[in-house]
Amino acid sequence: MADPVLSIRNLSVDIPTRRGTVKPVEDVSYDIHPGEILGVVGESGAGKSMAGNAVIGLLNRPAHIAQGEIWLNGQRIDQLKGDAMRRLRGKEIGMIFQDPLTSLNPLLRIGDQLTETMLTHLRISPAEAERRAVAALDEVGIPGAAERLNSYPHEFSGGMRQRVVIALALCAEPSLVIADEPTTALDVSVQAQIIALLKRLCRERGTAVMLITHDMGVIAEAADRVAVMYAGRLAELGPVRTVLTHPSHPYTDGLMASTPLASRGQRRLRQIPGAMPRLDAIPEGCAFHPRCPFAADRCRAAPAPTVTDGQAACWFPIVQEKVS
Amino acid sequence: MALVKVENLSRVFDVSKPWLNRVIERRPKAFLKAVSDVDFQITERSTYALVGESGSGKSTIGRMLVGLLSPTDGTVEIEGVDLARESDAAKVDAVRADIQMIFQDPYASLNPRWRVRDIIAEPVTARGGDATGLAERLLEQVGLSALDAGKFPHEFSGGQRQRICIARALASEPKLIVCDEPTSALDVSVQAQVLNLMSDLKDDLGLTYLLISHDLTVVQHMADRIGVLYLGRLVEEADPDTLFETPKHPYTQMLLEAAPRMDGFGREVTPPEGEIPNPIDPPSGCAFHPRCPLATELCRNERPALRQLGATRVACHFAE
Numbered sequence: 001m002a003d004p005v006l007s008i009r010n011l012s013v014d015i016p017t018r019r020g021t022v023k024p025v026e027d028v029s030y031d032i033h034p035g036e037i038l039g040v041v042g043e044s045g046a047g048k049s050m051a052g053n054a055v056i057g058l059l060n061r062p063a064h065i066a067q068g069e070i071w072l073n074g075q076r077i078d079q080l081k082g083d084a085m086r087r088l089r090g091k092e093i094g095m096i097f098q099d100p101l102t103s104l105n106p107l108l109r110i111g112d113q114l115t116e117t118m119l120t121h122l123r124i125s126p127a128e129a130e131r132r133a134v135a136a137l138d139e140v141g142i143p144g145a146a147e148r149l150n151s152y153p154h155e156f157s158g159g160m161r162q163r164v165v166i167a168l169a170l171c172a173e174p175s176l177v178i179a180d181e182p183t184t185a186l187d188v189s190v191q192a193q194i195i196a197l198l199k200r201l202c203r204e205r206g207t208a209v210m211l212i213t214h215d216m217g218v219i220a221e222a223a224d225r226v227a228v229m230y231a232g233r234l235a236e237l238g239p240v241r242t243v244l245t246h247p248s249h250p251y252t253d254g255l256m257a258s259t260p261l262a263s264r265g266q267r268r269l270r271q272i273p274g275a276m277p278r279l280d281a282i283p284e285g286c287a288f289h290p291r292c293p294f295a296a297d298r299c300r301a302a303p304a305p306t307v308t309d310g311q312a313a314c315w316f317p318i319v320q321e322k323v324s
Numbered sequence: 325m326a327l328v329k330v331e332n333l334s335r336v337f338d339v340s341k342p343w344l345n346r347v348i349e350r351r352p353k354a355f356l357k358a359v360s361d362v363d364f365q366i367t368e369r370s371t372y373a374l375v376g377e378s379g380s381g382k383s384t385i386g387r388m389l390v391g392l393l394s395p396t397d398g399t400v401e402i403e404g405v406d407l408a409r410e411s412d413a414a415k416v417d418a419v420r421a422d423i424q425m426i427f428q429d430p431y432a433s434l435n436p437r438w439r440v441r442d443i444i445a446e447p448v449t450a451r452g453g454d455a456t457g458l459a460e461r462l463l464e465q466v467g468l469s470a471l472d473a474g475k476f477p478h479e480f481s482g483g484q485r486q487r488i489c490i491a492r493a494l495a496s497e498p499k500l501i502v503c504d505e506p507t508s509a510l511d512v513s514v515q516a517q518v519l520n521l522m523s524d525l526k527d528d529l530g531l532t533y534l535l536i537s538h539d540l541t542v543v544q545h546m547a548d549r550i551g552v553l554y555l556g557r558l559v560e561e562a563d564p565d566t567l568f569e570t571p572k573h574p575y576t577q578m579l580l581e582a583a584p585r586m587d588g589f590g591r592e593v594t595p596p597e598g599e600i601p602n603p604i605d606p607p608s609g610c611a612f613h614p615r616c617p618l619a620t621e622l623c624r625n626e627r628p629a630l631r632q633l634g635a636t637r638v639a640c641h642f643a644e
Contacts, residue, residue: 261586
């Protein structure tokens, strides 16, 4: 297999507070390969966005990387500062955020935003940049691309704006795209358009994607592999089909079962008791044990084993019949 | 028996610019028809769901049902009383007490300066009733502790706050609860808890729900009857099994096809064409015709009426 585009090793993020250090991300490791879409799922507070922000060096102080390494195309990037990181962002890593209106500058025409990005990162002439900007808008399916270069962000609808953001993220031809809840603010029909677009572009260019979302349906349709996060730790990592249909971590199992779709035809939904722990009160041992139906003494005493592909962070993983 | 009867309901909002701008820029007044000629009935002790994308008018209908907005045209009858036109104040008052609402955002719909006890008791105390011990009893009924009554909303998580909202809605012993996206701000595992609680309460107390949601999976699980809205118009109405197995309207078909599926691994959907048109200037005839694969001249000129087709009511010239 080709070398991974992004490789995260034992990443921990610390936030020092007056009442001690909290760990929104702890000991997380995963790889993303070229042309692969890795889905990162979890409920709010699971640390999925925080891990993404750590990769692009956008952690807000006082949050900082306490431990671990991040490698991008063979280069270690977790210690890069200021300018070096800025050159990487936009050039090697493209970003797509949840709310397209806040990730576009409302005072600049979108043509200027696209050409600015390309002129900063690529050695091309302004005329070439403009030509590429039209091509980029055309590629993401914006009708009348040449004229729309002169439009401001507010003149676009929500779905169209997200297309512009995708064009912007991909215009410098990055090797990795981090998409943080790219469709959460959009309607179902527009969401389907954006997901299809993201899948097509990444397949064509061999771009690796980190798709952060809470929507299991989006993950099922878009991702190749999935990383399930709970309370800042990885719970399970593996091919999307295996993890979603034959989960081995009780949390993944509960999450899947509690979606209305999974319990079609049943009067009641299966529910996971309780709620995700607060960051300053993550339980000892396995973080999931207070909500886990299978918890034993070992789960309360020792932290769960480290996740590898096909091995959940659980002392007593659910053994499912093999996928036939 | 129908608890709620909605007939030819319409609501128009004036979205004109201020007078001076209109004069200087020579612009006419602008109107947005958020709800257009909608009619449906909700049977007692059932759950009626309204689904649609943003701008489809589902929340506007909910607000008209509880009386937060008045209809521009048409009627909403609850227990046979038209709240907007009934002149007998006592009658109106009696019906009003039977209606409650649960809102989407549990962070915005609880007063941060009030204790939970006062929040929950307000629907009763506002009418001069005695609410001793009521909050404590309701808190236990929605799965919280009676001791929580003395706390403030910020001490609770999102799911717990939504339980408080439900307790408040139950305080006046209503018959009808309008739930406007009750779980869309919640995580999946918490959503399951709240939906289960809502089902249990419905069975125990004989409640009737109007459930407003954009999430098809939630609607499929909860509803006894579903109305699909597009640009303020009811385009299809059926029971969940019929609707999800044999959707008749092209818009419903598109919506179901586009919704992500848990078993849709690597599914290549042909994404739907176009976006929802601007409701200030909706398309002529059938509002869906610019995006519809079946559209003909007839669809561009004539708005289809809702007609009965088997177990479904559908507003499409060509549905069969």
